[in-house]
Amino acid sequence: MATSDTASIVIVGGGAVGCGVAYSLARAGQTDVLVVEQATSLAAATTAQAAGLVGQVRASIERTRLAMWSVETFRTLQESPGAQPAWREVGSLRLALCDRRVEEFRQLQQIADAAGLEVESIDPQRAGAMWPAMNMDQVRAALWCPSDGYLQPADLTMAYAAHARQQGVRFHTRTAVTGIRVARGRVSGVETSRGLIECQTVINAAGAHAFQLAQQVGLELPIIPVRHAYFVTVPAVHLDPELPVVRIPDATLYLRADAGALLCGGWEPEARSHDPRQIALGQPLPGIDPDWDVLGQFGQQLAPHMPAVTDLGIRSVFRGWPTFTPDGRFIIGESSRLPGFVMAGGCNAHGVSGSAGIGRHVVEAMLESQPSPYVVSLSPNRFLESPWDWETACREARQQYQTYYALEH
Secondary structure, eight states: OOEEEEOSEEEEOOSHHHHHHHHHHHHTTOOOEEEEOSSSSTTOSGGGGOOOEEOOOOSSHHHHHHHHHHHHHHHHHHHSSSOOOOOBOOOEEEEEOSHHHHHHHHHHHHHHHHHTOOOEEEOHHHHHHHOTTSOOTTOOEEEEETTOEEOOHHHHHHHHHHHHHHTTOEEEOSOOEEEEEEETTEEEEEEETTEEEEOSEEEEOOGGGHHHHHHTTTOOOOOEEBOEEEEEEOOOTTOOTTSOEEEEGGGTEEEEEETTEEEEEEOOSSOOBOOGGGSOTTOOOOOOOOOHHHHHHHHHHHTTTOGGGGGOOEEEEEEEOOEEOTTSOOEEEEOTTSTTEEEEEOOTTOTTTTHHHHHHHHHHHHHOSSOOHHHHHTOTHHHHSSOOOHHHHHHHHHHHHHTTTOTTO
């Protein structure tokens, strides 16, 4: 195979995570970077199916700060000339329907306070004034985060790419990775449909194909694609794009306005995953037909809080394979087994919203002599140095999905 190119760093995957990592590396002064994507365009796979919600209220200070860094980045990109992520800082409402959830909100507010995130507990009446089309009769309390919002995932990816290009980062679409070269105990190149790209570092940001790419160099990591779907209704009145994002954890739902329509999704009680070992590198993922029973369940769960949803027809259904890990944490950093092979995967449905923070953590893991204990804890080594089995890993990954909004999760 003839050498077609060289780069110091090759990022495999042109979605929000891969392009977000490229942007973060460029900002850190690492500009000899080449992003390769097998599709005809960037943001063509899981990113294209994302809802684009950005929430900063998390169950740990570290995750909250990661989300805050992402929002800061989205603001910067939105204010910059050229490509923008269509960032709308409309705020978010998290609604509690039971006393235990109210207590959880108190704990979340304490975490937000410790992280420096502005969050306020408000009564149902004030929440209802923010979303007049919603019925707040069952709501016990609401958590209001004014700096949350939503964006367009494809626009965000293109904004990352545009700003990274300005710093010298290159992008190759229609470029399928077929293997990883190793020489003298470390990464030496990436084999692609265009030829060999010589490099010192490969960053695996391949999303639902991240398992297969790691497997190319003998690393077995539990990165499990789990089905997720949401629907967008036909346009309706009173659905202004400046309405806050709404999350109803007790009904396992999220929703927002979408160009005059309603976007609504949720977390299935019986998640479906596929075994990544059955898909070869570069092969298409299993197709996903709309599951009208699940989508109908989302509508039924929302109806008591927004009765008008029963009269809104569905315009489109989005579905994809976001990846989950057994412990619900990202896999970020270099493998101790193979110098030069860096992970940026297992995003647990936070690939778009957390992409800027993930990029920052990758930079920290790669370039800082003493990464924080939190970033160290995300290393792929945790799955390479301790025994695990696939049946358990898949079950626990699905459990992470199913309990996404569960109390004490």
